[in-house]
Amino acid sequence: MNTISMTVNGKTVSAEAEGRTLLSGFLREGLGLTGTHVGCDTSQCGACVVHVDGKPVKSCSVLAMDVAGSEIRTIEGMANSDGSLNAIQQAFQDHHGLQCGFCTPGMVMAAAALLAENPRPTEAEIRDYLEGNICRCTGYQNIVKAVMAASGQDVSEMSAIAAQ
């Protein structure tokens, strides 16, 4: 076992981990940050996406010790400083972009990375970027809609129904 330190959501943290411990396991088991989910074991589903030094990374595909010293951001660190939902999170609620919620942390983290790279993506660009995140509930339409809305675009054509 090694003691691994990194900065997670702005705080310096340390925990014990084996050499084979994945970042996803380190966050969930070592730090108790269970918002990061694990949906597969082949790096296909994207439920575990976090930001490592500002880049989206599937945390099940990275050893915790390989990112020692890095800046990590997880879903727990996404809300505004007053605890309210940030613009992307709020758009997901406003546009019903989640159902069971299990893929949602990874979707939000991937969407945030997309909008950081490309502040006004087209529908096709959003679908292409989120191709590494599987959602089994929503059929993606309301996720795409939420991401477009979060980037300030008109989404009235994408659904007959708006939330109240």
Place this chain on the structure above:
Amino acid sequence: MPKDGIGASTKRREDVRFLTGNGRYTDDINLRGQAYVHFLRSDVAHGRIRAIDTSAAEEMPGVIRIFTAEDFAHAGGLPCGWQVTDKHGQPMQEPKHPILAEGKVRHVGDPICAVVAETLEQARDAAEEIELDIEELPAVIDMRKALEDGATKVHDDLNSNLCYDWGFVEENKEAVDKAFSEAAHVVSVDLVNNRLCANPMEARVAIGDYDPWNDQHTLYTTSQNPHVIRLLMGAFVLSLPEHKLRIVAPDVGGGFGSKIYHYAEEAFCTHAAKILKQPVKWTSTRSEAFISDAHARDHVSKIELALDKDHNFTAIRSTTLANMGAYLSTFAPSIPTWLHGTLMAGPYKTPLIYVNVKAVFTNTVAVDAYRGAGRPEATFQLERVIDKAARELGVDGVELRRKNFIKPDEFPYQTPVALEYDSGNFHATMDKMLELSDYANLDARVQESRENGKLRGFGISQYIEACGIAPSNLVGQLGARAGLYETATVRVNATGSISVLTGCHSHGQGHETSFPQIVADMIGIDASQIDLVHGDTANTPMGMGTYGSRSVAVGGSALVKATNKIIDKAKKIAAHLLEAAPEDIELKDGKFSVAGTDKSVDWAGVTLAAYVPHNYPLEDLEPGLEETAFYDPNNFTFPSGCYGCEVEIDPETGKVDIVAFTAADDFGTVINPMIVEGQVHGGLAQGIGQALTEHCVYDENGQLLTGSFMDYTMPRADDLPVFKVDHSCATPCTHNPLGAKGCGEAGAIGSPPAVVNAVIDALHRAGHTHVQHIDMPVTPARVWAAMNTK
């Protein structure tokens, strides 16, 4: 009406915890002192266990104990919840389904040993050291071969691999055969309904805990129906009475049917926690899920349609082989029979129908319900054969369907396959779909695609399905070993807030938002004053959970019933406070008033009086305001609709792109349109996944070739279009108090034939008229081969 009442697209309150990483899924729970279990599973499909040597493994670091079947000699097998009776009146063959393999392994993934250790890694490492001596036996994978004389038997103690041979309605068989012999036209399609895996994004998890001081077992599990698990596991497997067994299903990351069933891992963790005096946790990997979660569909069918000279449908004959897998999962036998044969009339007036289903054991994972369950298989057969009939007869598929529809004024309509449809308007949903999809201008779009080197086609599917399976006394006669009511308790607090306790379970459906909308609407208070409690047998009334699109239709109806009891009692209290007769009290917008006067008392005034009964009719009325209702529907609900799929095919590769998809559904009364629209989107995505990409493939030795998300290809964001969804053509359910039907499964039921019909249409429009059918999934390879093989 309060702003968040029935019909409002209220934002989901549960979203806030999910969006901030504060959901509490089963794997997020860690109990003090918990151990971890890893199951050593069979890597062969069929074999005899000669010896298991765990001695080296037991010496590995951290190992607490290794369990085998011998440790469960006292326990029952995993029970099957539905007994089908065959066409000769005999019960189905029902093999034992042990918790850990006894003597034989029967599919890849069958659990043999359970290694419990201090850490998960130690449990996995130790499992590597177990020496298994297994004599590999020939595996039966193909259903036709499994039924041949002399085939290897999956279960040595059964007569054969035939679970049952079911005929429905058996008395109609001769008349149906006669109708076919006299028909002006007969059209048939041989087809496969491909084997699927539900794959909710959260794999299954179970944590057993035992409190010796109170002799209390607790199981945390990823279940859609915690009370059903308590009943099945307690009564049939571990002999634990309900009051000593608590099942908690917290936030659950999707189910789609696969989390209905009672699984071996649940019983193992519950039992082991008591033996080991410490909590025991199991978390499925995705690879493990593929070989231990119940699979779905896997039917091989022949559908035949007889028509008279005027193209009226005169008879339908459907013959199916249905894969059960190696064991009978909880509701497996009911899917190809009572949830499939009864839907074979569809929305059409066909006077004579006969359905034969042979259910077959094979050396594969057990097969059970998945979104739609039986109804997608029936709809696929009907809509494919009607599509083919229209082509063979040279008539318009729209007109052929319209001609044979049950008309709006013909409800209630008794079908020849037991169901009595209460309501529907198939003409309206079809017209709506054609309008929204701009069907009238299809030819121009086909031409435009052609100019771009693409083949465009349009497919139609008209469906009706049955939700909220009921009533209990009828399904009992049909073989169900459970009731199918639902419950609700409405607990009004002294200051007027309300806790609603339900036996349903929300794992994505948004009940925490929609159930309070019902109560808010009825009482006229703000929905924010109402909370929903679900998922824990310790604090909810006995209910049957969530599956089969039943929650609002059955659970919501129970909630209406309980709320009406509350309102009745509250009116009596109000009458006392206002010195009036109860029948003169009116409730509007959360205020009780005496009709024709300005005398009134508000909701909180009544609730406070109920719990601080100083000025209260104690002689006539108990204090308090809490009511429970059980609701047992007297019929199914029958959602229906029309789907239109428009595809473009690249003739060079055979790749199918869905360029537009339109769904016009009739769900009766809708509680939250936003949630309903989301349910349709999700159902369509799964149905399109079945049609285009998803397939559980076994090789001839019983190895699953599609055991990861790299091989089992679920739709991704760039595979799907923007869906056009409409539910304005509503005909309310006539027999439940909300008028609500079910909406969860419709998308997955109606969409697969729309997709395949669209592909065939595109090929025919491009001159590939030799292509009569392509089996799902309609992959590029299959389309290309169909185009290029004559």
